[in-house]
Amino acid sequence: MKKNVSSIVYSILMFVGVTTLSASDEISAYLLGSHIEVNVAKTKLQDAGFEVIASYTPVENGTTLVFTNDALKAQGAKPKRAHASVLRMFIDDKEKTISITNPIYFGKAFMQDDYQESVFIDQYEKINSAFPGLTASKDKLDADDIASFHFMMGMPYYEDQDELATGKNEELIAKVKAYKEGKLLIFELKLSDNCTLLGFDIGDKTKEFVKKIGRANAAVLPYCISIEDAKATSLAAKYYLAVSYPQLSMGQFMTISSVPGAIEKDLKKPFE
Template identity: 45%
Template sequence: MKKFYSLIMSALVLGFCGCAGTAPEAEAGVKVEKVVATYKIGAYSDVDSVKSKLSSAGFEVIGTKSTDAGTTVLFTNAQMKAMANKPSRALAAVGRILVDDERKQVSIANPVYFGKAFMQKEYSHAVASAELASLEKAFGPLKDSADKWEFDALAGYHFMVGMPYYEDMSVVGEGSTADLVAKAQKAKGTTAVVKVGEDRYVAFVDMDRRTNGFVKKIGTQNGQILPWAVLIEGGQAKALSAKYFIAISYPLLTMSEFMTIATVPGAVEVDLKKIFK
């Protein structure tokens, strides 16, 4: 979204970026780069090899999803779950890797980038950096993606003034946690439902093919955004606002590019509500 700076007054940039509330110093004694990559790019491996490498590195593979962008591999471990087992934070419990057959590479969602964005003040650099180190050992050497953002701005990230933040989630279903989990499990195309805590789950569900098509319009290189994640806790099924999740997953996206998928955020919410009605 750096291209977007040219479209607005500099006075709006501060409001656009938000603030993280902490300096980029890790509590584990490890410094964080001021600007962190959204994804870490590694040499190509097929899906079975990716799953094997994750397992060898101590991760649990919880599911795979093939899309127009390639195959997303979802994974977690005990440390990631423990860190994210807090109200509204469980989305950080699961990592994503895109096996990109077109570009012949693997693209790993950077746990430092998404961890800071999703965990905010409860972010643990000790956990995120350990996860990244394990991934680098398994898949390295890894290079930074072109997509990047300032570490300090990630916790308060939003696309622009007036657009949603992480906490502005959409409630797409209500009922007992058991009932919502059952609906997610029964839905066609669901990749996985992961238990993060006693009353806390993350479901990775499928949407209409037309809705998923936005990835082809704005860049299949970041296609690990699919499948869509839904947080289930406290009798509610909640999803990140599509305007937030798409933007933070595509930080180089311009306003004009975003406008090409203007109907997608509404379609995402409609598709998710159908699952949990």
């Protein structure tokens, strides 16, 4: 959290024991827990007030649930903040674990200067109430570094997004729906009359990067496309993969050096 956060908020988060807040104010990217079945997870999310909008298989024997609620959608409807409208839960049937994106971490990353602490703490508390006993992932960053995160000098920041296509919003959405008979469209989430977030299935070869740098963070997929202001954009992969894998080493990054370009190419295909 920011240095001037109230002692009350610190006490709440320390009591819950998930975000690894300490003197260095580190925030974990993921909340980890013991394995549960997909249907059970869906019910728990729904009972906590979330809407599950997609069930996706990023790797073999693993399922990502994409979920949202009115509060998250309201945040995502703000200009250039669509990616903050969803959270993700990865259920790993192989390793018998679950991993949930920490709303505080990704809220700070994707909302930037529009981050409203109370909104994302509320989501955090809902998740912990629905799934008792969650623990912090080793993937983490100092709170003050999240919004300004980039992998290294010369690498993109959050705002350095890839422009995939231009045109009327409805025409861009129609192209994604029509591409491959709509089989690659994972979800469509309308956030406002001017903004829609789409979940998109990148190619099988492209998404093999998850196996190389860690299936524990497979909630990184599906990739998302934002349709807003007559543009289709996506988070630059060199940013999105790095912020989703904050412990990624340079050596690991080099093993997937071709992936960011492949992701951008896959995302542009519906608009060609």
